[in-house]
Amino acid sequence: MDAFRKQLDVLMGANRNGDVREVNRKYYDRDVCRFYLVGLCPHELFQLTKMDMGPCPKMHSLQLRKEYQEAKEKGVDNYDRDLEDVIDRLIVECDRKINRALKRLEDDDAxxxxxxxxxxxxxxxxxxxxxxxxxxxxxxxxxxxxxxxxxxxxxxxxxxxxxxxxxxxxxxxxxxxxxxxxxxxxxxxVPNPPALPPFPAVAPDPHIQERINEKLKRAEELGEQGMVDEARKEMDEAEALRKLTPRQEPTGDPAKFxxxxxxxxxxxxxxxxxxxxxxxxxxxxxxxxxxxxxxxxxx
Known part of the structure:
Protein backbone atom coordinates (compact mmCIF):
# COMPACT_ATOMS: atom_id res chain seq x y z
CA MET A 1 0.00 0.00 0.00
CA ASP A 2 2.84 2.41 0.82
CA ALA A 3 4.41 1.74 -2.58
CA PHE A 4 1.16 2.67 -4.38
CA ARG A 5 0.80 5.78 -2.22
CA LYS A 6 4.33 6.86 -3.11
CA GLN A 7 3.63 6.35 -6.83
CA LEU A 8 0.50 8.47 -6.57
CA ASP A 9 2.50 11.15 -4.77
CA VAL A 10 4.98 11.26 -7.66
CA LEU A 11 2.32 11.25 -10.39
CA MET A 12 -0.35 13.48 -8.85
CA GLY A 13 1.44 15.31 -6.07
CA ALA A 14 1.35 14.75 -2.35
CA ASN A 15 -1.53 17.24 -2.03
CA ARG A 16 -3.85 15.23 -4.31
CA ASN A 17 -6.37 14.89 -1.46
CA GLY A 18 -6.49 18.61 -0.78
CA ASP A 19 -4.44 18.46 2.40
CA VAL A 20 -3.63 22.07 3.30
CA ARG A 21 -0.48 21.06 5.16
CA GLU A 22 1.01 19.51 2.03
CA VAL A 23 -0.05 22.31 -0.33
CA ASN A 24 2.57 24.59 1.23
CA ARG A 25 5.39 22.03 1.06
CA LYS A 26 8.74 23.36 -0.18
CA TYR A 27 11.65 21.57 -1.80
CA TYR A 28 13.94 22.37 1.14
CA ASP A 29 11.70 20.66 3.73
CA ARG A 30 13.36 17.97 5.82
CA ASP A 31 11.10 15.18 4.58
CA VAL A 32 11.85 15.86 0.89
CA CYS A 33 14.52 13.68 -0.73
CA ARG A 34 17.37 15.96 -1.82
CA PHE A 35 18.94 13.23 -3.93
CA TYR A 36 15.74 12.91 -5.96
CA LEU A 37 15.73 16.66 -6.48
CA VAL A 38 19.25 16.47 -7.90
CA GLY A 39 18.18 13.67 -10.23
CA LEU A 40 19.22 10.37 -8.64
CA CYS A 41 17.95 8.66 -5.50
CA PRO A 42 20.22 5.71 -4.53
CA HIS A 43 17.21 3.87 -3.11
CA GLU A 44 15.74 3.52 -6.62
CA LEU A 45 18.88 2.15 -8.27
CA PHE A 46 19.27 -1.38 -6.92
CA GLN A 47 15.78 -2.59 -6.15
CA LEU A 48 15.48 -6.39 -5.86
CA THR A 49 19.28 -6.81 -5.87
CA LYS A 50 21.82 -7.65 -3.17
CA MET A 51 22.59 -3.95 -2.84
CA ASP A 52 18.93 -2.97 -2.36
CA MET A 53 18.78 -0.04 0.06
CA GLY A 54 15.05 -0.40 0.60
CA PRO A 55 12.36 2.20 -0.12
CA CYS A 56 13.32 5.83 0.29
CA PRO A 57 11.83 7.17 3.54
CA LYS A 58 11.55 10.69 2.12
CA MET A 59 9.20 12.30 -0.37
CA HIS A 60 9.71 12.32 -4.16
CA SER A 61 7.91 15.01 -6.16
CA LEU A 62 8.43 16.18 -9.73
CA GLN A 63 6.90 19.55 -8.88
CA LEU A 64 9.39 20.10 -6.06
CA ARG A 65 12.21 18.95 -8.34
CA LYS A 66 11.22 21.63 -10.85
CA GLU A 67 11.17 24.25 -8.08
CA TYR A 68 14.62 23.13 -6.95
CA GLN A 69 16.01 23.34 -10.49
CA GLU A 70 14.69 26.90 -10.79
CA ALA A 71 16.23 27.82 -7.44
CA LYS A 72 19.52 26.21 -8.44
CA GLU A 73 19.68 28.27 -11.64
CA LYS A 74 19.28 31.39 -9.50
CA GLY A 75 22.10 30.25 -7.22
CA VAL A 76 19.87 29.80 -4.18
CA ASP A 77 20.53 26.12 -3.39
CA ASN A 78 22.73 23.34 -4.74
CA TYR A 79 22.52 19.79 -3.38
CA ASP A 80 24.90 18.21 -5.90
CA ARG A 81 27.65 17.95 -3.32
CA ASP A 82 25.41 15.93 -0.99
CA LEU A 83 24.79 13.37 -3.71
CA GLU A 84 28.50 13.26 -4.58
CA ASP A 85 29.33 12.42 -0.95
CA VAL A 86 26.81 9.57 -0.91
CA ILE A 87 28.10 8.16 -4.20
CA ASP A 88 31.70 8.42 -2.94
CA ARG A 89 30.77 6.33 0.11
CA LEU A 90 29.04 3.77 -2.08
CA ILE A 91 32.11 3.53 -4.31
CA VAL A 92 34.34 2.97 -1.27
CA GLU A 93 31.98 0.22 -0.11
CA CYS A 94 32.12 -1.38 -3.57
CA ASP A 95 35.93 -1.21 -3.58
CA ARG A 96 36.00 -3.05 -0.25
CA LYS A 97 33.66 -5.66 -1.66
CA ILE A 98 35.96 -6.07 -4.68
CA ASN A 99 38.99 -6.61 -2.43
CA ARG A 100 37.12 -9.18 -0.34
CA ALA A 101 36.01 -11.02 -3.46
CA LEU A 102 39.55 -11.05 -4.87
CA LYS A 103 40.89 -12.35 -1.57
CA ARG A 104 38.27 -15.09 -1.57
CA LEU A 105 39.26 -16.22 -5.05
CA GLU A 106 42.97 -16.01 -4.19
CA ASP A 107 42.41 -18.46 -1.34
CA ASP A 108 41.04 -21.01 -3.82
CA ASP A 109 43.00 -20.16 -6.94
CA ALA A 110 45.41 -17.26 -7.29
CA VAL A 190 48.08 -32.41 -20.20
CA PRO A 191 45.72 -33.74 -22.94
CA ASN A 192 46.45 -37.44 -22.34
CA PRO A 193 47.83 -37.98 -18.85
CA PRO A 194 49.62 -41.32 -18.35
CA ALA A 195 47.48 -44.03 -16.83
CA LEU A 196 48.26 -44.97 -13.27
CA PRO A 197 49.56 -48.50 -12.71
CA PRO A 198 47.11 -50.95 -11.15
CA PHE A 199 47.09 -51.16 -7.41
CA PRO A 200 49.19 -54.04 -6.14
CA ALA A 201 47.35 -56.63 -4.14
CA VAL A 202 47.84 -56.27 -0.41
CA ALA A 203 47.74 -59.31 1.83
CA PRO A 204 45.02 -59.03 4.51
CA ASP A 205 45.94 -58.89 8.16
CA PRO A 206 46.16 -62.47 9.53
CA HIS A 207 44.19 -61.65 12.66
CA ILE A 208 41.37 -60.04 10.67
CA GLN A 209 41.33 -62.91 8.18
CA GLU A 210 41.05 -65.39 11.04
CA ARG A 211 38.03 -63.56 12.44
CA ILE A 212 36.44 -63.47 8.99
CA ASN A 213 36.83 -67.25 8.66
CA GLU A 214 35.28 -67.76 12.09
CA LYS A 215 32.30 -65.60 11.16
CA LEU A 216 31.77 -67.48 7.91
CA LYS A 217 31.99 -70.86 9.65
CA ARG A 218 29.58 -69.73 12.34
CA ALA A 219 27.16 -68.46 9.67
CA GLU A 220 27.28 -71.84 7.93
CA GLU A 221 26.49 -73.69 11.16
CA LEU A 222 23.59 -71.37 11.96
CA GLY A 223 22.24 -71.82 8.45
CA GLU A 224 22.23 -75.60 8.82
CA GLN A 225 20.28 -75.19 12.07
CA GLY A 226 17.65 -73.05 10.30
CA MET A 227 18.61 -69.83 12.15
CA VAL A 228 18.55 -67.62 9.06
CA ASP A 229 18.56 -64.24 10.78
CA GLU A 230 21.54 -65.09 12.98
CA ALA A 231 23.42 -66.52 9.99
CA ARG A 232 22.78 -63.36 7.97
CA LYS A 233 24.07 -61.25 10.86
CA GLU A 234 27.32 -63.26 10.95
CA MET A 235 27.70 -62.80 7.19
CA ASP A 236 27.26 -59.03 7.49
CA GLU A 237 29.89 -58.87 10.22
CA ALA A 238 32.30 -60.89 8.08
CA GLU A 239 31.75 -58.52 5.17
CA ALA A 240 32.38 -55.53 7.42
CA LEU A 241 35.66 -57.07 8.58
CA ARG A 242 36.68 -57.71 4.98
CA LYS A 243 36.22 -53.98 4.21
CA LEU A 244 38.70 -53.17 6.97
CA THR A 245 41.49 -54.69 4.89
CA PRO A 246 44.04 -51.93 4.14
CA ARG A 247 44.30 -50.75 0.55
CA GLN A 248 47.36 -49.61 -1.28
CA GLU A 249 47.23 -45.88 -2.00
CA PRO A 250 48.34 -44.71 -5.45
CA THR A 251 51.87 -43.40 -5.44
CA GLY A 252 51.78 -40.77 -8.14
CA ASP A 253 54.06 -37.80 -8.49
CA PRO A 254 52.11 -34.83 -7.03
CA ALA A 255 54.22 -32.44 -9.09
CA LYS A 256 52.55 -33.77 -12.23
CA PHE A 257 49.14 -32.55 -11.09
Missing part, protein backbone atom coordinates in the same frame (compact mmCIF):
# COMPACT_ATOMS: atom_id res chain seq x y z
CA UNK A 111 45.25 -17.31 -11.08
CA UNK A 112 41.47 -16.95 -11.05
CA UNK A 113 41.58 -13.81 -8.90
CA UNK A 114 41.28 -11.38 -11.77
CA UNK A 115 39.14 -8.27 -11.75
CA UNK A 116 37.59 -7.95 -15.18
CA UNK A 117 37.46 -4.26 -16.17
CA UNK A 118 33.80 -4.20 -17.08
CA UNK A 119 33.78 -0.45 -17.70
CA UNK A 120 36.58 -0.80 -20.26
CA UNK A 121 35.52 -4.05 -21.88
CA UNK A 122 31.97 -2.87 -22.54
CA UNK A 123 32.80 0.69 -23.56
CA UNK A 124 32.21 0.99 -27.31
CA UNK A 125 30.76 3.79 -29.48
CA UNK A 126 27.61 1.74 -30.02
CA UNK A 127 27.10 1.23 -26.28
CA UNK A 128 27.75 4.93 -25.62
CA UNK A 129 25.14 5.89 -28.20
CA UNK A 130 22.55 3.58 -26.61
CA UNK A 131 23.29 5.03 -23.16
CA UNK A 132 22.85 8.53 -24.56
CA UNK A 133 19.50 7.60 -26.10
CA UNK A 134 18.32 6.04 -22.84
CA UNK A 135 19.25 9.16 -20.91
CA UNK A 136 17.39 11.40 -23.34
CA UNK A 137 14.31 9.16 -23.27
CA UNK A 138 14.26 9.18 -19.46
CA UNK A 139 14.30 12.98 -19.46
CA UNK A 140 11.47 12.92 -21.97
CA UNK A 141 9.50 10.51 -19.76
CA UNK A 142 10.00 12.77 -16.73
CA UNK A 143 8.66 15.71 -18.72
CA UNK A 144 5.57 13.77 -19.79
CA UNK A 145 5.12 12.64 -16.20
CA UNK A 146 5.27 16.22 -14.98
CA UNK A 147 2.72 17.31 -17.60
CA UNK A 148 0.38 14.47 -16.66
CA UNK A 149 0.65 12.70 -20.03
CA UNK A 150 0.69 9.18 -18.66
CA UNK A 151 0.12 7.42 -21.99
CA UNK A 152 3.06 9.20 -23.60
CA UNK A 153 5.25 8.36 -20.62
CA UNK A 154 4.35 4.66 -20.88
CA UNK A 155 5.26 4.60 -24.58
CA UNK A 156 8.60 6.27 -23.92
CA UNK A 157 9.40 3.86 -21.08
CA UNK A 158 8.67 0.92 -23.40
CA UNK A 159 11.29 2.30 -25.79
CA UNK A 160 13.69 2.69 -22.85
CA UNK A 161 13.17 -0.94 -21.84
CA UNK A 162 13.91 -2.11 -25.39
CA UNK A 163 17.08 -0.02 -25.51
CA UNK A 164 18.21 -1.38 -22.15
CA UNK A 165 17.70 -4.98 -23.32
CA UNK A 166 19.68 -4.34 -26.50
CA UNK A 167 22.46 -2.65 -24.55
CA UNK A 168 22.60 -5.52 -22.03
CA UNK A 169 22.84 -8.06 -24.86
CA UNK A 170 25.70 -6.14 -26.50
CA UNK A 171 27.51 -5.75 -23.18
CA UNK A 172 27.09 -9.43 -22.27
CA UNK A 173 28.61 -10.48 -25.61
CA UNK A 174 31.58 -8.15 -25.10
CA UNK A 175 32.05 -9.50 -21.59
CA UNK A 176 31.85 -13.08 -22.86
CA UNK A 177 34.63 -12.34 -25.37
CA UNK A 178 36.75 -10.95 -22.54
CA UNK A 179 36.17 -14.12 -20.49
CA UNK A 180 37.15 -16.32 -23.43
CA UNK A 181 40.36 -14.39 -24.06
CA UNK A 182 41.30 -14.58 -20.40
CA UNK A 183 40.52 -18.29 -20.28
CA UNK A 184 42.65 -18.95 -23.36
CA UNK A 185 45.64 -17.42 -21.55
CA UNK A 186 45.42 -19.99 -18.74
CA UNK A 187 47.83 -22.96 -18.78
CA UNK A 188 46.26 -25.99 -20.37
CA UNK A 189 46.31 -29.43 -18.70
CA UNK A 258 49.10 -28.79 -11.57
CA UNK A 259 46.47 -26.30 -10.49
CA UNK A 260 45.47 -25.94 -14.12
CA UNK A 261 44.16 -29.53 -14.13
CA UNK A 262 41.51 -28.46 -11.63
CA UNK A 263 41.07 -24.85 -12.62
CA UNK A 264 40.53 -25.51 -16.31
CA UNK A 265 37.26 -27.35 -15.63
CA UNK A 266 35.80 -24.60 -13.45
CA UNK A 267 37.02 -21.29 -14.82
CA UNK A 268 33.82 -19.25 -14.87
CA UNK A 269 34.06 -16.71 -12.06
CA UNK A 270 35.68 -13.29 -12.17
CA UNK A 271 35.33 -10.23 -9.96
CA UNK A 272 33.54 -7.17 -11.31
CA UNK A 273 35.68 -4.04 -10.97
CA UNK A 274 32.56 -1.91 -10.41
CA UNK A 275 30.50 -3.63 -7.72
CA UNK A 276 32.73 -6.51 -6.59
CA UNK A 277 30.26 -9.21 -7.59
CA UNK A 278 31.37 -12.58 -8.89
CA UNK A 279 30.71 -12.55 -12.62
CA UNK A 280 29.83 -15.57 -14.71
CA UNK A 281 29.95 -15.80 -18.47
CA UNK A 282 26.20 -16.28 -18.37
CA UNK A 283 25.45 -13.16 -16.33
CA UNK A 284 23.72 -10.12 -17.75
CA UNK A 285 25.53 -6.86 -17.16
CA UNK A 286 24.41 -3.74 -15.34
CA UNK A 287 26.12 -0.51 -16.31
CA UNK A 288 28.62 1.37 -14.14
CA UNK A 289 25.92 3.44 -12.51
CA UNK A 290 27.79 5.09 -9.65
CA UNK A 291 30.90 6.24 -11.49
CA UNK A 292 28.87 7.40 -14.48
CA UNK A 293 26.63 9.62 -12.37
CA UNK A 294 29.52 10.89 -10.28
CA UNK A 295 31.40 11.91 -13.43
CA UNK A 296 28.34 13.77 -14.69
CA UNK A 297 27.97 15.65 -11.40
CA UNK A 298 31.64 16.63 -11.26
CA UNK A 299 31.57 17.88 -14.85
Missing amino acids: KAAIAISVSEVTQTPEIDEMSKQIKEKLKEADQYDFEGLTDMKIRVMEVVDELRVKRADKQSMLLLDAFNKDRAALPQP TAADVRITDQKLRVCDICGAFLSVYDRLMGPVFREVLLQLKN
Whole structure:
Protein backbone atom coordinates (compact mmCIF):
# COMPACT_ATOMS: atom_id res chain seq x y z
CA MET A 1 0.00 0.00 0.00
CA ASP A 2 2.84 2.41 0.82
CA ALA A 3 4.41 1.74 -2.58
CA PHE A 4 1.16 2.67 -4.38
CA ARG A 5 0.80 5.78 -2.22
CA LYS A 6 4.33 6.86 -3.11
CA GLN A 7 3.63 6.35 -6.83
CA LEU A 8 0.50 8.47 -6.57
CA ASP A 9 2.50 11.15 -4.77
CA VAL A 10 4.98 11.26 -7.66
CA LEU A 11 2.32 11.25 -10.39
CA MET A 12 -0.35 13.48 -8.85
CA GLY A 13 1.44 15.31 -6.07
CA ALA A 14 1.35 14.75 -2.35
CA ASN A 15 -1.53 17.24 -2.03
CA ARG A 16 -3.85 15.23 -4.31
CA ASN A 17 -6.37 14.89 -1.46
CA GLY A 18 -6.49 18.61 -0.78
CA ASP A 19 -4.44 18.46 2.40
CA VAL A 20 -3.63 22.07 3.30
CA ARG A 21 -0.48 21.06 5.16
CA GLU A 22 1.01 19.51 2.03
CA VAL A 23 -0.05 22.31 -0.33
CA ASN A 24 2.57 24.59 1.23
CA ARG A 25 5.39 22.03 1.06
CA LYS A 26 8.74 23.36 -0.18
CA TYR A 27 11.65 21.57 -1.80
CA TYR A 28 13.94 22.37 1.14
CA ASP A 29 11.70 20.66 3.73
CA ARG A 30 13.36 17.97 5.82
CA ASP A 31 11.10 15.18 4.58
CA VAL A 32 11.85 15.86 0.89
CA CYS A 33 14.52 13.68 -0.73
CA ARG A 34 17.37 15.96 -1.82
CA PHE A 35 18.94 13.23 -3.93
CA TYR A 36 15.74 12.91 -5.96
CA LEU A 37 15.73 16.66 -6.48
CA VAL A 38 19.25 16.47 -7.90
CA GLY A 39 18.18 13.67 -10.23
CA LEU A 40 19.22 10.37 -8.64
CA CYS A 41 17.95 8.66 -5.50
CA PRO A 42 20.22 5.71 -4.53
CA HIS A 43 17.21 3.87 -3.11
CA GLU A 44 15.74 3.52 -6.62
CA LEU A 45 18.88 2.15 -8.27
CA PHE A 46 19.27 -1.38 -6.92
CA GLN A 47 15.78 -2.59 -6.15
CA LEU A 48 15.48 -6.39 -5.86
CA THR A 49 19.28 -6.81 -5.87
CA LYS A 50 21.82 -7.65 -3.17
CA MET A 51 22.59 -3.95 -2.84
CA ASP A 52 18.93 -2.97 -2.36
CA MET A 53 18.78 -0.04 0.06
CA GLY A 54 15.05 -0.40 0.60
CA PRO A 55 12.36 2.20 -0.12
CA CYS A 56 13.32 5.83 0.29
CA PRO A 57 11.83 7.17 3.54
CA LYS A 58 11.55 10.69 2.12
CA MET A 59 9.20 12.30 -0.37
CA HIS A 60 9.71 12.32 -4.16
CA SER A 61 7.91 15.01 -6.16
CA LEU A 62 8.43 16.18 -9.73
CA GLN A 63 6.90 19.55 -8.88
CA LEU A 64 9.39 20.10 -6.06
CA ARG A 65 12.21 18.95 -8.34
CA LYS A 66 11.22 21.63 -10.85
CA GLU A 67 11.17 24.25 -8.08
CA TYR A 68 14.62 23.13 -6.95
CA GLN A 69 16.01 23.34 -10.49
CA GLU A 70 14.69 26.90 -10.79
CA ALA A 71 16.23 27.82 -7.44
CA LYS A 72 19.52 26.21 -8.44
CA GLU A 73 19.68 28.27 -11.64
CA LYS A 74 19.28 31.39 -9.50
CA GLY A 75 22.10 30.25 -7.22
CA VAL A 76 19.87 29.80 -4.18
CA ASP A 77 20.53 26.12 -3.39
CA ASN A 78 22.73 23.34 -4.74
CA TYR A 79 22.52 19.79 -3.38
CA ASP A 80 24.90 18.21 -5.90
CA ARG A 81 27.65 17.95 -3.32
CA ASP A 82 25.41 15.93 -0.99
CA LEU A 83 24.79 13.37 -3.71
CA GLU A 84 28.50 13.26 -4.58
CA ASP A 85 29.33 12.42 -0.95
CA VAL A 86 26.81 9.57 -0.91
CA ILE A 87 28.10 8.16 -4.20
CA ASP A 88 31.70 8.42 -2.94
CA ARG A 89 30.77 6.33 0.11
CA LEU A 90 29.04 3.77 -2.08
CA ILE A 91 32.11 3.53 -4.31
CA VAL A 92 34.34 2.97 -1.27
CA GLU A 93 31.98 0.22 -0.11
CA CYS A 94 32.12 -1.38 -3.57
CA ASP A 95 35.93 -1.21 -3.58
CA ARG A 96 36.00 -3.05 -0.25
CA LYS A 97 33.66 -5.66 -1.66
CA ILE A 98 35.96 -6.07 -4.68
CA ASN A 99 38.99 -6.61 -2.43
CA ARG A 100 37.12 -9.18 -0.34
CA ALA A 101 36.01 -11.02 -3.46
CA LEU A 102 39.55 -11.05 -4.87
CA LYS A 103 40.89 -12.35 -1.57
CA ARG A 104 38.27 -15.09 -1.57
CA LEU A 105 39.26 -16.22 -5.05
CA GLU A 106 42.97 -16.01 -4.19
CA ASP A 107 42.41 -18.46 -1.34
CA ASP A 108 41.04 -21.01 -3.82
CA ASP A 109 43.00 -20.16 -6.94
CA ALA A 110 45.41 -17.26 -7.29
CA LYS A 111 45.25 -17.31 -11.08
CA ALA A 112 41.47 -16.95 -11.05
CA ALA A 113 41.58 -13.81 -8.90
CA ILE A 114 41.28 -11.38 -11.77
CA ALA A 115 39.14 -8.27 -11.75
CA ILE A 116 37.59 -7.95 -15.18
CA SER A 117 37.46 -4.26 -16.17
CA VAL A 118 33.80 -4.20 -17.08
CA SER A 119 33.78 -0.45 -17.70
CA GLU A 120 36.58 -0.80 -20.26
CA VAL A 121 35.52 -4.05 -21.88
CA THR A 122 31.97 -2.87 -22.54
CA GLN A 123 32.80 0.69 -23.56
CA THR A 124 32.21 0.99 -27.31
CA PRO A 125 30.76 3.79 -29.48
CA GLU A 126 27.61 1.74 -30.02
CA ILE A 127 27.10 1.23 -26.28
CA ASP A 128 27.75 4.93 -25.62
CA GLU A 129 25.14 5.89 -28.20
CA MET A 130 22.55 3.58 -26.61
CA SER A 131 23.29 5.03 -23.16
CA LYS A 132 22.85 8.53 -24.56
CA GLN A 133 19.50 7.60 -26.10
CA ILE A 134 18.32 6.04 -22.84
CA LYS A 135 19.25 9.16 -20.91
CA GLU A 136 17.39 11.40 -23.34
CA LYS A 137 14.31 9.16 -23.27
CA LEU A 138 14.26 9.18 -19.46
CA LYS A 139 14.30 12.98 -19.46
CA GLU A 140 11.47 12.92 -21.97
CA ALA A 141 9.50 10.51 -19.76
CA ASP A 142 10.00 12.77 -16.73
CA GLN A 143 8.66 15.71 -18.72
CA TYR A 144 5.57 13.77 -19.79
CA ASP A 145 5.12 12.64 -16.20
CA PHE A 146 5.27 16.22 -14.98
CA GLU A 147 2.72 17.31 -17.60
CA GLY A 148 0.38 14.47 -16.66
CA LEU A 149 0.65 12.70 -20.03
CA THR A 150 0.69 9.18 -18.66
CA ASP A 151 0.12 7.42 -21.99
CA MET A 152 3.06 9.20 -23.60
CA LYS A 153 5.25 8.36 -20.62
CA ILE A 154 4.35 4.66 -20.88
CA ARG A 155 5.26 4.60 -24.58
CA VAL A 156 8.60 6.27 -23.92
CA MET A 157 9.40 3.86 -21.08
CA GLU A 158 8.67 0.92 -23.40
CA VAL A 159 11.29 2.30 -25.79
CA VAL A 160 13.69 2.69 -22.85
CA ASP A 161 13.17 -0.94 -21.84
CA GLU A 162 13.91 -2.11 -25.39
CA LEU A 163 17.08 -0.02 -25.51
CA ARG A 164 18.21 -1.38 -22.15
CA VAL A 165 17.70 -4.98 -23.32
CA LYS A 166 19.68 -4.34 -26.50
CA ARG A 167 22.46 -2.65 -24.55
CA ALA A 168 22.60 -5.52 -22.03
CA ASP A 169 22.84 -8.06 -24.86
CA LYS A 170 25.70 -6.14 -26.50
CA GLN A 171 27.51 -5.75 -23.18
CA SER A 172 27.09 -9.43 -22.27
CA MET A 173 28.61 -10.48 -25.61
CA LEU A 174 31.58 -8.15 -25.10
CA LEU A 175 32.05 -9.50 -21.59
CA LEU A 176 31.85 -13.08 -22.86
CA ASP A 177 34.63 -12.34 -25.37
CA ALA A 178 36.75 -10.95 -22.54
CA PHE A 179 36.17 -14.12 -20.49
CA ASN A 180 37.15 -16.32 -23.43
CA LYS A 181 40.36 -14.39 -24.06
CA ASP A 182 41.30 -14.58 -20.40
CA ARG A 183 40.52 -18.29 -20.28
CA ALA A 184 42.65 -18.95 -23.36
CA ALA A 185 45.64 -17.42 -21.55
CA LEU A 186 45.42 -19.99 -18.74
CA PRO A 187 47.83 -22.96 -18.78
CA GLN A 188 46.26 -25.99 -20.37
CA PRO A 189 46.31 -29.43 -18.70
CA VAL A 190 48.08 -32.41 -20.20
CA PRO A 191 45.72 -33.74 -22.94
CA ASN A 192 46.45 -37.44 -22.34
CA PRO A 193 47.83 -37.98 -18.85
CA PRO A 194 49.62 -41.32 -18.35
CA ALA A 195 47.48 -44.03 -16.83
CA LEU A 196 48.26 -44.97 -13.27
CA PRO A 197 49.56 -48.50 -12.71
CA PRO A 198 47.11 -50.95 -11.15
CA PHE A 199 47.09 -51.16 -7.41
CA PRO A 200 49.19 -54.04 -6.14
CA ALA A 201 47.35 -56.63 -4.14
CA VAL A 202 47.84 -56.27 -0.41
CA ALA A 203 47.74 -59.31 1.83
CA PRO A 204 45.02 -59.03 4.51
CA ASP A 205 45.94 -58.89 8.16
CA PRO A 206 46.16 -62.47 9.53
CA HIS A 207 44.19 -61.65 12.66
CA ILE A 208 41.37 -60.04 10.67
CA GLN A 209 41.33 -62.91 8.18
CA GLU A 210 41.05 -65.39 11.04
CA ARG A 211 38.03 -63.56 12.44
CA ILE A 212 36.44 -63.47 8.99
CA ASN A 213 36.83 -67.25 8.66
CA GLU A 214 35.28 -67.76 12.09
CA LYS A 215 32.30 -65.60 11.16
CA LEU A 216 31.77 -67.48 7.91
CA LYS A 217 31.99 -70.86 9.65
CA ARG A 218 29.58 -69.73 12.34
CA ALA A 219 27.16 -68.46 9.67
CA GLU A 220 27.28 -71.84 7.93
CA GLU A 221 26.49 -73.69 11.16
CA LEU A 222 23.59 -71.37 11.96
CA GLY A 223 22.24 -71.82 8.45
CA GLU A 224 22.23 -75.60 8.82
CA GLN A 225 20.28 -75.19 12.07
CA GLY A 226 17.65 -73.05 10.30
CA MET A 227 18.61 -69.83 12.15
CA VAL A 228 18.55 -67.62 9.06
CA ASP A 229 18.56 -64.24 10.78
CA GLU A 230 21.54 -65.09 12.98
CA ALA A 231 23.42 -66.52 9.99
CA ARG A 232 22.78 -63.36 7.97
CA LYS A 233 24.07 -61.25 10.86
CA GLU A 234 27.32 -63.26 10.95
CA MET A 235 27.70 -62.80 7.19
CA ASP A 236 27.26 -59.03 7.49
CA GLU A 237 29.89 -58.87 10.22
CA ALA A 238 32.30 -60.89 8.08
CA GLU A 239 31.75 -58.52 5.17
CA ALA A 240 32.38 -55.53 7.42
CA LEU A 241 35.66 -57.07 8.58
CA ARG A 242 36.68 -57.71 4.98
CA LYS A 243 36.22 -53.98 4.21
CA LEU A 244 38.70 -53.17 6.97
CA THR A 245 41.49 -54.69 4.89
CA PRO A 246 44.04 -51.93 4.14
CA ARG A 247 44.30 -50.75 0.55
CA GLN A 248 47.36 -49.61 -1.28
CA GLU A 249 47.23 -45.88 -2.00
CA PRO A 250 48.34 -44.71 -5.45
CA THR A 251 51.87 -43.40 -5.44
CA GLY A 252 51.78 -40.77 -8.14
CA ASP A 253 54.06 -37.80 -8.49
CA PRO A 254 52.11 -34.83 -7.03
CA ALA A 255 54.22 -32.44 -9.09
CA LYS A 256 52.55 -33.77 -12.23
CA PHE A 257 49.14 -32.55 -11.09
CA THR A 258 49.10 -28.79 -11.57
CA ALA A 259 46.47 -26.30 -10.49
CA ALA A 260 45.47 -25.94 -14.12
CA ASP A 261 44.16 -29.53 -14.13
CA VAL A 262 41.51 -28.46 -11.63
CA ARG A 263 41.07 -24.85 -12.62
CA ILE A 264 40.53 -25.51 -16.31
CA THR A 265 37.26 -27.35 -15.63
CA ASP A 266 35.80 -24.60 -13.45
CA GLN A 267 37.02 -21.29 -14.82
CA LYS A 268 33.82 -19.25 -14.87
CA LEU A 269 34.06 -16.71 -12.06
CA ARG A 270 35.68 -13.29 -12.17
CA VAL A 271 35.33 -10.23 -9.96
CA CYS A 272 33.54 -7.17 -11.31
CA ASP A 273 35.68 -4.04 -10.97
CA ILE A 274 32.56 -1.91 -10.41
CA CYS A 275 30.50 -3.63 -7.72
CA GLY A 276 32.73 -6.51 -6.59
CA ALA A 277 30.26 -9.21 -7.59
CA PHE A 278 31.37 -12.58 -8.89
CA LEU A 279 30.71 -12.55 -12.62
CA SER A 280 29.83 -15.57 -14.71
CA VAL A 281 29.95 -15.80 -18.47
CA TYR A 282 26.20 -16.28 -18.37
CA ASP A 283 25.45 -13.16 -16.33
CA ARG A 284 23.72 -10.12 -17.75
CA LEU A 285 25.53 -6.86 -17.16
CA MET A 286 24.41 -3.74 -15.34
CA GLY A 287 26.12 -0.51 -16.31
CA PRO A 288 28.62 1.37 -14.14
CA VAL A 289 25.92 3.44 -12.51
CA PHE A 290 27.79 5.09 -9.65
CA ARG A 291 30.90 6.24 -11.49
CA GLU A 292 28.87 7.40 -14.48
CA VAL A 293 26.63 9.62 -12.37
CA LEU A 294 29.52 10.89 -10.28
CA LEU A 295 31.40 11.91 -13.43
CA GLN A 296 28.34 13.77 -14.69
CA LEU A 297 27.97 15.65 -11.40
CA LYS A 298 31.64 16.63 -11.26
CA ASN A 299 31.57 17.88 -14.85
